[in-house]
Amino acid sequence: MTSLERVCAAVRFQKPDRTPVIPQIFGHTAKLSGVPLIDYVRNGEALAECQLRALRRYGQDAVFAVMDANVEAEAAGALISYRADAYPVIEACLEHDRAFGRAFPLPNPDVSGRMPQVLKALRIMRGQVRDEVLVVGLVLGPFTLASQLVGIEKALFTAADEPEVLVAMLDTAVDIAISYGRAQLAAGAHLVLVFDPAASPAVVPPTFFREMEVPRLRKIFDSLASVGSAANWLHIAGPVRSILQYYPAAGAQIANFDYEVPAVDARGGLPSTCLDGNVRSLAFVDSIPAEIETAARTLCAEFKDRGGFILSSGCEIPPESSPDNVAALVAAARSSERT
Amino acid sequence: MQDPATSKLADSILDGDSEQAAAAARELLARGTPVRDIVTLGVEGAMSALDGKCTLERFNLLEIMLAGRAVMQVMHVLFPPGAPMPGNRGTVVVGTLEGDVHDLGKSVLKMVLTGKGYRVVDCGRSCPLDVLAARVREERPIAVGISGLVTSVIPNVQKVRPLLRCQGMGDVKVVAGGAALKQSSAEKLDVDFLAQSAFDCVHYLESLVLPGTVLRTELPAADELPATEANP
Numbered sequence: 001m002t003s004l005e006r007v008c009a010a011v012r013f014q015k016p017d018r019t020p021v022i023p024q025i026f027g028h029t030a031k032l033s034g035v036p037l038i039d040y041v042r043n044g045e046a047l048a049e050c051q052l053r054a055l056r057r058y059g060q061d062a063v064f065a066v067m068d069a070n071v072e073a074e075a076a077g078a079l080i081s082y083r084a085d086a087y088p089v090i091e092a093c094l095e096h097d098r099a100f101g102r103a104f105p106l107p108n109p110d111v112s113g114r115m116p117q118v119l120k121a122l123r124i125m126r127g128q129v130r131d132e133v134l135v136v137g138l139v140l141g142p143f144t145l146a147s148q149l150v151g152i153e154k155a156l157f158t159a160a161d162e163p164e165v166l167v168a169m170l171d172t173a174v175d176i177a178i179s180y181g182r183a184q185l186a187a188g189a190h191l192v193l194v195f196d197p198a199a200s201p202a203v204v205p206p207t208f209f210r211e212m213e214v215p216r217l218r219k220i221f222d223s224l225a226s227v228g229s230a231a232n233w234l235h236i237a238g239p240v241r242s243i244l245q246y247y248p249a250a251g252a253q254i255a256n257f258d259y260e261v262p263a264v265d266a267r268g269g270l271p272s273t274c275l276d277g278n279v280r281s282l283a284f285v286d287s288i289p290a291e292i293e294t295a296a297r298t299l300c301a302e303f304k305d306r307g308g309f310i311l312s313s314g315c316e317i318p319p320e321s322s323p324d325n326v327a328a329l330v331a332a333a334r335s336s337e338r339t
Numbered sequence: 340m341q342d343p344a345t346s347k348l349a350d351s352i353l354d355g356d357s358e359q360a361a362a363a364a365r366e367l368l369a370r371g372t373p374v375r376d377i378v379t380l381g382v383e384g385a386m387s388a389l390d391g392k393c394t395l396e397r398f399n400l401l402e403i404m405l406a407g408r409a410v411m412q413v414m415h416v417l418f419p420p421g422a423p424m425p426g427n428r429g430t431v432v433v434g435t436l437e438g439d440v441h442d443l444g445k446s447v448l449k450m451v452l453t454g455k456g457y458r459v460v461d462c463g464r465s466c467p468l469d470v471l472a473a474r475v476r477e478e479r480p481i482a483v484g485i486s487g488l489v490t491s492v493i494p495n496v497q498k499v500r501p502l503l504r505c506q507g508m509g510d511v512k513v514v515a516g517g518a519a520l521k522q523s524s525a526e527k528l529d530v531d532f533l534a535q536s537a538f539d540c541v542h543y544l545e546s547l548v549l550p551g552t553v554l555r556t557e558l559p560a561a562d563e564l565p566a567t568e569a570n571p
Contacts, residue, residue: 086491089440152443156401157408160355203400238518259522282490282522318490 003061003133004190004230011231011253011274013308019300021311021333022062022134022276023326027087027319029054037085037319041067044120051121052128057323058330061310062134065121065189067114072140072176073148075113076106093151106175109183119187126188134191134230137184141196141236142216143204145173152198159208166212174216178223185227192224193233200238209243214250221251231274237315244269258314263302275303276310279329284313284321289328296332304336311336344370345381348413352385352454355405357412364416374417378456382410386454390538400447403537407450414453428455429481431544432474434462435517436485436495444486444517444537451537452484457544468495472502475511481547482512484540485530487520496520497529512547514540 001009001017009016025032029050030040039046044065051063068087074080079092109115118137126135140148146169147155158166181192198204199213221232234252236243239260247255247270255273257266259280266275279295296311303309311333317326344367351360367377389406431452433445442464449459460478462471475483483503485496500513515525516534525533534540 086438087489153404153446156404159401160405201399205399205401208401280522282519285490285493286523286527320491 002131004131007061007134007310008230010308010310013272013274015307019303019309019311019333019336020061021330022136023058023060023329024064024281024313024316025054025058025060025326026064026066026068026316028317028321028326031319031321032057032323037087038082041088042082042114042117044117044122045124047117047121048124048128051125055129055133058327059334060330062136063125063129064136064138064193065118065125065184066136066138067118069140069144069195070148071114071118072107072145072180075109075115075180076149076176078149090148090151093154094149106172106179109180115180115183119183122184122187122189131190135189136233137181137187137189137192138195139177139181139184139192139220140173141194141199141213141220141234142170142173142177143208143213144196144198145176146170147198149173152203155198156204159204159212170212170216174219177220181220181224181229182227185224185229189229191230191233193235194220195235197235197237199243200236200240201242202238206242206246210246214246217250217252225251233276241265241269247273254310256312256314260314263299267303267306272308274308274310276312278314279312281313281315281317284317284325284329287325289322289324292325292328293332296329297336300332300336342367342372342380345372345377345384348377348381349385349388352382352406352409352413353388355402355409357405357409360409361412361416364413368416377413377417382413382454383456386410386451390541393536393538400443403447403451407447407454410450410454428457428544430458430460430478431482431484432460432462432471432478432480433484433486434466434471435464435487436471436492436499437465437467438495439487439489439492440465441488442486444488445484448484448486448516448537448540451541455541468498468502471499472506472508475503475508476506480511482514482531482544484534485513485515485520486517487515488518490519490522492519493523493528497527500529500531512544514543516540 006016006020010020027037030037033050033053035046035050040050055063070080070088070090073090077094078090080088081091082088122137184192199209231253232251233254234247235256237258241261252273255270255275257275257277259278283292299311344363348360348363351363364377433448435442435445449461452459460474462474496515503509503511513530514532514534515528515530521535532543
């Protein structure tokens, strides 16, 4: 099986030749390649080279065209501060009234901010791996993007004080996600992951997720599926147990679960959805390969009878992680066919 | 039995209704209710109730932020701008360390600590270690609270306790928390306590018998406060 076939089999609950493994490595691939993060997050060619080098080193089942979580906000007009060897940060959010009423122009993925560099990275990676390895793009979910545009404190207070304003912001965020996501698919992504950490129950109540996020996530996923996305992948970190029940209505076909959610709870909450997770991210920094391998083997065993599982970290593997720990995760999956 | 107006204050805070909470505080002041009672029965009572609601499974930032905003509004009514806010339980220095520019977790901690009666000194975000140590020397807090959202800040977190110790401030407790740090352990971070939430930090502080803590009774009564609109 190719990596792409292996992942697709897991999504359909068919039996792959082994457990697919997708370590969530973004900036880590730059560290691995000796490339400064500032270059990785600004240059599509550098990003693609780093991801492909990591693929040769680890032999995982996917590569990511992921720079950082600020690409859309920057493209929409937020001021970004770049740092030599760390992810960039938002220096100045958009003014509240600019975000409301779409006073700012919607980004054009072909020209706005770093979006063209992400598309470039996708073209390079897809050209290299073709349909052998899953090529993954990323867009922010509605509330996460709204939080990036105006700042999370302001987004939260707006949710309570001016819900109609928040609704407008969320709808704008959906338009951005669809436009940018479709451009990524056209550039070569097999699928586009929707990253929505601000929609976690650690941040907003489950009722907010159900009423404000679910219909908008559905709209994004439906739009991306209509232009050929291989699967709908939803990524929300944190203690998501209380919102798992809403994921099918959102259209999620692959759901990330973090270390805070035990595998048995994720299985119970989403019996018919492919799950990916959930080795603790920091373990790739502060543990040794044998510990990673043990955690990974335990997870593979927990899903052996069920299928519908992709071995992964619960969230991003930190850039400074030990390469031997990432390799141990992949090795555990590679040996899973024999378990 | 609790005064209905005090209950109204606590309920307004729990509802996240800043305006109603501020109005309730003004009403209590106008009636001559001692500030210490307003703080301990109204504000701290509400924060304790919120604490009870916010288990690790049922916790969301929105609720805490709204309650925290109401608390800050009430404190603004009780203590005029520019006047030092008394910390009836002691002072805590909070901050995120150099390399981490995210300050949401710190802001939440600040609001919760304020609501629970601590005086909070905020060192801001991406605070250099030497600046943090200088503030600790100036303020003589009972603890330092460090919030971290990115793992790359861990090496700086690990330097805090040794730095305070070598400057003769080893008695100041160091508490860490935040999405990145809480995945680790107190031992690995070299801190006194690793909090899973802002309330977890408060529980730890309350568990300490701390020398130098100002007694609750030292909170000023209404007639001892500087004049404000609500306390003419």
